[in-house]
Amino acid sequence: MIEVAKRLQTVEEYYFSKKLREVAALAASGKPIISLGIGSPDLPPPPKVLEAISESFTHPNAHKYQSYQGLPELREAMATFYKTQFAVELNPASEILPLMGSKEGIMHISMAFLNEGDAVLIPNPGYPTYQSVTNLVGAKGVFYNLDAENNWMPDFEALEKSDLTKVKLMWVNYPHMPTGAKPTETVFEDLVAFGKRHNILIINDNPYSFILNDAPKSLLAVEGAKDVCLELNSLSKTFNMSGWRVGMVMGSAEHINHILKVKSNMDSGMFFGIQKGAIEALHCADSWYSELNKVYEERRKLVWELADALDCTYDKNASGLFIWAKLPEGVKSEAFIDKILIEKNIFITPGTVFGTQGEGYIRFSLCATSEAIKETIARVK
Structure with a gap:
């Protein structure tokens, strides 16, 4: 048995590497999974x-x-x-x-x-x-x-x-x-x-x-x-x-x-x-950024609606490709996202992936179509 380097004892497999396998397995079994977990843009380049x-x-x-x-x-x-x-x-x-x-x-x-x-x-x-x-x-x-x-x-x-x-x-x-x-x-x-x-x-x-x-x-x-x-x-x-x-x-x-x-x-x-x-x-013109953000603005409004349906709070002044939302008091991040995944076939990232200060939070990605986000809202409601 060849021993691995000691440095590998200091790290674990990246969360998304493991979790996306689980999500893929659920999808392969026929579950209608909608992923709002990872920030991988679904829109094309210029x-x-x-x-x-x-x-x-x-x-x-x-x-x-x-x-x-x-x-x-x-x-x-x-x-x-x-x-x-x-x-x-x-x-x-x-x-x-x-x-x-x-x-x-x-x-x-x-x-x-x-x-x-x-x-x-x-x-x-x-x-x-x-x-x-x-x-x-x-x-x-x-x-x-x-x-x-x-x-x-x-x-x-x-x-x-x-x-x-x-x-x-x-x-x-x-x-x-x-x-x-x-x-x-x-x-x-x-x-x-x-x-x-x-x-x-x-x-x-x-x-x-x-x-x-x-x-x-x-x-x-x-x-x-x-x-x-x-x-x-x-x-x-x-x-x-x-x-x-x-x-x-x-x-x-x-x-x-x-x-x-x-x-x-x-x-x-x-x-x-x-x-x-x-x-x-x-070398893209500024119009590229404005057109891109029109899409994300529409999606963000829908994710805010989804967060409201889940009784979460969030900062409307925040930027970026995600919505960081605080769960109701006392709700644990990982237990919550596992429940949503199993019961509603929706994958959301738990805040604890990003450290202990992320407990009590979840993160939604905007890298899903408006139609997919509307479907998640319907499932939750």
């Missing part, structure tokens, strides 16, 4: 993106190994996108690294900067991958609690009172997943100051800026942010390209070079055609 990848197949470089740093014109498009949308100046040659999805970047960044025994500040609730990757590289996750009373923003007073001597890295995620909380006017400035005070690398995971949000923001727009900050972004949600795996990490040339050392030893560049499609996506 038409010109599909045209670009189709046209790329006959290019002489299409089937060759690609640069670890991506096509120069892709990095140029990313830089232009950040300048236009966030007023952030980036050097495309040295301050941007394309990724095969931003999830890949979480591992690359952790491997580049963390040693065994280093501490990492992780939001609770927050994206589970921050904790699992921290465990896999032998570092220690230190949760900082977020709550509705503070609009799901970090409590800097509490953080300053904690032991930060071993903290090397801090994950933040605004607009926030799973709650949809938008960054306040001052939180990014506070994060940069906090990072500089304690020599902590702050990483903002920023894939939801353009979904139901009129004021996209970047951590890198703060003066001096590149000294202690990185930002991850992705085309998955903004351009309906989750399966294409296109992301990017941005920051100072020094920080990006460290990440490149890891990435270049783990994979090759992404497929030529996907890069060509990504370039077209990044």
Whole structure:
């Protein structure tokens, strides 16, 4: 019997990897399952993106190994996108690294900067991958609690009172997943100051800026942010390209070079055609975002109706691809979603997937048609 690496004892299979098998098995048995669980966009990418990848197949470089740093014109498009949308100046040659999805970047960044025994500040609730990757590289996750009373923003007073001597890295995620909380006017400035005070690398995971949000923001727009900050972004949600795996990490040339050392030893560049499609996506006119959000606005209103039918409360000012809803007092998240799954054939994500602060909450995805959401409302009522 060959023993597995000890690092695998620190993590479990990703929740959605397991749960979606269960949901698929129910569907295969004939159950009319409607999934409002995972944030996988069901809408198509912009038409010109599909045209670009189709046209790329006959290019002489299409089937060759690609640069670890991506096509120069892709990095140029990313830089232009950040300048236009966030007023952030980036050097495309040295301050941007394309990724095969931003999830890949979480591992690359952790491997580049963390040693065994280093501490990492992780939001609770927050994206589970921050904790699992921290465990896999032998570092220690230190949760900082977020709550509705503070609009799901970090409590800097509490953080300053904690032991930060071993903290090397801090994950933040605004607009926030799973709650949809938008960054306040001052939180990014506070994060940069906090990072500089304690020599902590702050990483903002920023894939939801353009979904139901009129004021996209970047951590890198703060003066001096590149000294202690990185930002991850992705085309998955903004351009309906989750399966294409296109992301990017941005920051100072020094920080990006460290990440490149890891990435270049783990994979090759992404497929030529996907890069060509990504370039077209990044050049989309503002009308793309407004048309996309019209669809999500309609779906969000229906999910609010569904949440009302389930006696849940929610924040109508939240943004992003999900609705974060508070269950009636005393109702447990996982017991509730299992009951709904079995009795109503509806899959919703329990808040506990995202940490202990998610107990008593559930998360609805907007990645289902209006007709499907109306059907869930009918089943519940």
